[in-house]
Amino acid sequence: MNNKGAGRINDIFPILLFLVFTLSALGIVLASVRIYQQILDHSEKSYDTETAISYLTEKFRSHDENGCIDVGDYKGIKAVVMKNTVKEVPYVTYIYAYDGYLRELYIEEALLDGETVDSGTKILEMKDFDAAKVSDGLIHLVFTDKTDAVMDSYLAVKSRGGGE
Amino acid sequence: MIRRRLSSGDLMLLELVFAIVFFCLAMAASMSVFGTSYEMSAKAAAKDEAVREVTSAAEIVRSSASAEDAGELLKKAGFTAASSSQYEKKYGEKGECIYVTLSSTETLLTAALECRAPAGNGEEASESVIYSLKVDHCI
Numbered sequence: 135m136n137n138k139g140a141g142r143i144n145d146i147f148p149i150l151l152f153l154v155f156t157l158s159a160l161g162i163v164l165a166s167v168r169i170y171q172q173i174l175d176h177s178e179k180s181y182d183t184e185t186a187i188s189y190l191t192e193k194f195r196s197h198d199e200n201g202c203i204d205v206g207d208y209k210g211i212k213a214v215v216m217k218n219t220v221k222e223v224p225y226v227t228y229i230y231a232y233d234g235y236l237r238e239l240y241i242e243e244a245l246l247d248g249e250t251v252d253s254g255t256k257i258l259e260m261k262d263f264d265a266a267k268v269s270d271g272l273i274h275l276v277f278t279d280k281t282d283a284v285m286d287s288y289l290a291v292k293s294r295g296g297g298e
Numbered sequence: 299m300i301r302r303r304l305s306s307g308d309l310m311l312l313e314l315v316f317a318i319v320f321f322c323l324a325m326a327a328s329m330s331v332f333g334t335s336y337e338m339s340a341k342a343a344a345k346d347e348a349v350r351e352v353t354s355a356a357e358i359v360r361s362s363a364s365a366e367d368a369g370e371l372l373k374k375a376g377f378t379a380a381s382s383s384q385y386e387k388k389y390g391e392k393g394e395c396i397y398v399t400l401s402s403t404e405t406l407l408t409a410a411l412e413c414r415a416p417a418g419n420g421e422e423a424s425e426s427v428i429y430s431l432k433v434d435h436c437i
Contacts, residue, residue: 180346
């Protein structure tokens with residue numbers, strides 16, 4: 135009888151030990167996955183808004199001529215307005231948020247009336263965008279992404295005065 | 299000389315002990331690696347945020363015509379005046395702080411911008427600087 139009991143333990147124990155190893159390995163993997171997921175969440179959290187800020191910054195720098203950057207509206211939506219002239223033809227760029235996207239519309243001023251509010255090219259997902267002129271040479275930008283995370287930035291307009 | 303073998307029960311016990319020790323070592327190694335990477339990721343995110351705040355403040359300084367003008371614009375941007383030439387603002391989820399110190403001559407406005415980690419456990423503000431920048435702006 136005792137031999138039978140000892141035999142059973144001899145059979146069951148390796149299986150139990152294998153289960154211990156398996157559960158331990160599973161525990162380690164699950165903990166590691168959780169930590170890695172948190173790392174990814176951190177980096178994805180502000181991706182859209184940071185990209186939008188970088189994009190607007192580059193746009194400002196490339197359009198920074200006297201009086202060419204302003205805050206206005208496009209079809210009733212708050213927008214950053216940038217003007218430039220190509221071969222004596224005036225063009226205008228509107229950057230605004232509509233229908234869950236940050237959009238850019240680059241068009242000849244004379245053809246503006248024929249466009250609609252969703253004519254702008256989608257740049258990236260953005261729930262809301264606001265721009266306000268703090269002073270003559272400083273613009274405050276506020277971005278709200280699809281997760282309702284808000285990020286703001288100040289951009290200085292280096293060239294001032296002049297314009298039409 | 300009599301050579302004595304361990305009984306099967308003793309062997310199993312030994313095996314169990316080794317298994318637990320191995321598991322603990324493996325857990326410690328994994329947590330150490332992933333913990334370090336989490337810490338690095340958090341530091342990088344903190345630095346990103348600090349760079350963004352300092353860049354915004356630098357833009358404000360670069361758009362101003364005088365030290366007083368810069369001070370007024372900084373206040374509009376949410377900074378509080380700690381003294382006549384120093385401004386500060388808390389940002390981020392952990393209460394990091396950005397400090398702006400202004401000084402000017404007739405033609406040059408200088409701003410020292412610094413982001414510092416938050417104080418811990420009610421102690422004085424931490425000495426660790428996350429990011430700093432010095433701006434010279436012609437006025």
